[in-house]
Amino acid sequence: MRKVCLVLAFTLIVLGLKAQHTSEISNLYKRISLDITKQPVGEVLDQIARKGDFYFSYSGNAFNRDSLVTINVKSQTVRDVLDKIFLGKVDYKESNRYVILRSTLLHFSIEPDMIKTDSRHYMITGKVVDIFTGKTVPQASVYEKRLLESTLTDNAGYFRMRIRGDYQSVILTASKEAYRDTSIMFLSTVTVKPEGYVYTDGNYLSYASNIVERLGIGRFLVSTKQRVQSLNISGFLTNSPFQASLIPGMSSHGMFSSQVINKASLNLLGGYTAGVGGVEVGGLFNINKGDVKHLQVAGLTNLVGGSVQGFQVGGLLNSVLDSVHGVQTAGIANDVRKNVDGWQAAGILNHVRKDLKGIQVAGITSLVSNNMNGVQISGISNISKRIEGMQISGIANIAGKEMRGMQIGGIFNFAHDMRGMQIGLINFADTSSGVSVGLINWINKGYHKLSLSSNEVLNYQAGIKTGNSKLYSILIGAATFKDGEKVFSAGLGFGHDFIFNDRFSTSAEISSQGLYLGNFDSANILSKAQLNLQLSIVKGVSVFAGPSYSVYRTDPAVSSADGFQKRIGPAKSFKANQYVRNWIGWSAGITLF
Numbered sequence: 165m166r167k168v169c170l171v172l173a174f175t176l177i178v179l180g181l182k183a184q185h186t187s188e189i190s191n192l193y194k195r196i197s198l199d200i201t202k203q204p205v206g207e208v209l210d211q212i213a214r215k216g217d218f219y220f221s222y223s224g225n226a227f228n229r230d231s232l233v234t235i236n237v238k239s240q241t242v243r244d245v246l247d248k249i250f251l252g253k254v255d256y257k258e259s260n261r262y263v264i265l266r267s268t269l270l271h272f273s274i275e276p277d278m279i280k281t282d283s284r285h286y287m288i289t290g291k292v293v294d295i296f297t298g299k300t301v302p303q304a305s306v307y308e309k310r311l312l313e314s315t316l317t318d319n320a321g322y323f324r325m326r327i328r329g330d331y332q333s334v335i336l337t338a339s340k341e342a343y344r345d346t347s348i349m350f351l352s353t354v355t356v357k358p359e360g361y362v363y364t365d366g367n368y369l370s371y372a373s374n375i376v377e378r379l380g381i382g383r384f385l386v387s388t389k390q391r392v393q394s395l396n397i398s399g400f401l402t403n404s405p406f407q408a409s410l411i412p413g414m415s416s417h418g419m420f421s422s423q424v425i426n427k428a429s430l431n432l433l434g435g436y437t438a439g440v441g442g443v444e445v446g447g448l449f450n451i452n453k454g455d456v457k458h459l460q461v462a463g464l465t466n467l468v469g470g471s472v473q474g475f476q477v478g479g480l481l482n483s484v485l486d487s488v489h490g491v492q493t494a495g496i497a498n499d500v501r502k503n504v505d506g507w508q509a510a511g512i513l514n515h516v517r518k519d520l521k522g523i524q525v526a527g528i529t530s531l532v533s534n535n536m537n538g539v540q541i542s543g544i545s546n547i548s549k550r551i552e553g554m555q556i557s558g559i560a561n562i563a564g565k566e567m568r569g570m571q572i573g574g575i576f577n578f579a580h581d582m583r584g585m586q587i588g589l590i591n592f593a594d595t596s597s598g599v600s601v602g603l604i605n606w607i608n609k610g611y612h613k614l615s616l617s618s619n620e621v622l623n624y625q626a627g628i629k630t631g632n633s634k635l636y637s638i639l640i641g642a643a644t645f646k647d648g649e650k651v652f653s654a655g656l657g658f659g660h661d662f663i664f665n666d667r668f669s670t671s672a673e674i675s676s677q678g679l680y681l682g683n684f685d686s687a688n689i690l691s692k693a694q695l696n697l698q699l700s701i702v703k704g705v706s707v708f709a710g711p712s713y714s715v716y717r718t719d720p721a722v723s724s725a726d727g728f729q730k731r732i733g734p735a736k737s738f739k740a741n742q743y744v745r746n747w748i749g750w751s752a753g754i755t756l757f
């Protein structure tokens with residue numbers, strides 16, 4: 165028994181270590197299988213990313229996306245598969261859920277022209293050169309990672325950098341899209357390390373998407389130089405306790421601002437940073453490549469390339485390209501590309517591209533493209549795919565698929581599959597196991613019935629019933645022609661069916677009708693409650709009959725016009741007062757469809 169226990173314990177430890185190793189395996193070493201014949205390399209990369217559950221990031225000139233690939237592999241690592249596809253012409257680097265692809269065909273070097281050092285600063289000028297062509301490289305980023313100093317080479321490929329301070333060494337790195345990074349170290353004795361020396365530090369290497377720069381508002385607010393700098397060194401991020409800026413590029417971090425995550429950020433007009441881990445305030449706008457935490461306030465707009473956790477306030481617009489966990493308020497609109505867990509409030513529009521758990525309040529429209537679990541309140545319309553909660557609007561509520569909860573619309577409610585309650589002037593559903601309350605309740609796979617009947621007051625009455633057995637509405641029109649006198653009426657009712665079997669059922673109905681007696685000087689209201697026994701004769705045809713209780717209210721001081729009935733209801737009735745009478749009556753008729 166002791167040996168068995170030892171074997172079991174050893175087995176569990178091995179399995180646990182294996183599970184831990186599997187959970188921590190890098191994206192490049194995940195195993196996949198592919199069987200592809202002559203497909204564009206861009207589509208092949210999409211398939212690899214789906215199988216490995218990660219994302220590829222690469223520039224447009226790293227390789228030709230339309231090149232055709234034929235490959236058949238079984239249970240090989242992602243790195244081995246990429247090697248077979250690119251044949252060593254592309255380099256791979258990992259960062260979180262991204263695999264970054266960069267061409268290895270292009271290399272450059274930093275060639276200093278002048279180096280001056282003293283106790284207070286370094287002065288370095290030089291050029292960045294393509295080592296294969298010998299030509300200088302324009303618009304390349306040259307930067308010192310630790311000191312957050314950077315510049316761009318000019319159109320001739322030359323740079324000039326002045327670094328203040330007394331340092332034992334300065335490490336310059338050159339980066340540009342489609343080139344492999346190159347670093348060079350300058351010591352205080354002006355000793356130069358061999359070409360190809362690379363400075364790496366886990367505290368700095370990371371990744372942030374540059375997608376905010378491709379949006380219309382991003383292109384408008386961020387300068388061309390700032391976009392080039394961010395694109396060149398997108399794989400480098402660092403942290404700083406504070407930054408201040410006038411506009412993007414003119415900040416305490418200079419051109420490096422797009423690569424720095426700050427605890428606090430103050431932007432007089434606007435700023436562009438890699439992210440915020442505390443508080444950010446912008447006079448006009450804030451732009452962040454990555455995540456924002458805790459508090460962000462802008463006079464006009466906030467544009468965030470990552471997610472937001474905390475409180476975000478925009479005078480006009482908040483746009484988040486990932487998710488929000490917290491509160492968003494905007495004068496015009498909030499737009500979130502993924503999920504929201506919290507509150508949104510906007511003067512015009514709230515838009516969540518995926519799921520919402522929380523509350524949306526908008527002056528005009530709240531829109532959730534996928535699932536909504538919570539409450540939507542808007543002045544005009546609320547729209548969501550699936551809803552578990554409540555929608556309240558001045559005009560319309562729409563649930564594209566399923567509604568579990570309540571819709572309260574000033575005019576119109578729609579749910580494809582209604583499993584709750586609708587309250588509105590017009591309610592529409594494809595199928596319904598819930599309740600719809602309104603003037604018109606139309607359910608495609610529900611009641612569409614025509615009732616023809618007579619009662620003790622109105623000889624000819626027609627009612628259109630729509631809804632379902634739980635609750636249906638009745639649009640009523642009726643008339644009486646007797647002894648040369650007539651009565652016309654119209655009204656609305658509601659009913660519920662108690663179904664015993666395919667042939668027998670009972671219905672309980674209430675209704676209220678306005679009677680026209682030749683003038684509109686008084687309101688003549690006939691309200692009825694009736695219980696009918698229903699018998700199905702053939703499919704689509706049934707007959708009914710039963711007792712009713714009626715209450716009639718009129719003004720006795722206003723007489724009926726000539727040719728209209730003078731007295732409504734039977735001779736024997738219960739008179740509550742001079743305005744109200746009530747009695748026991750009957751109804752009988754036939755229902756079609």
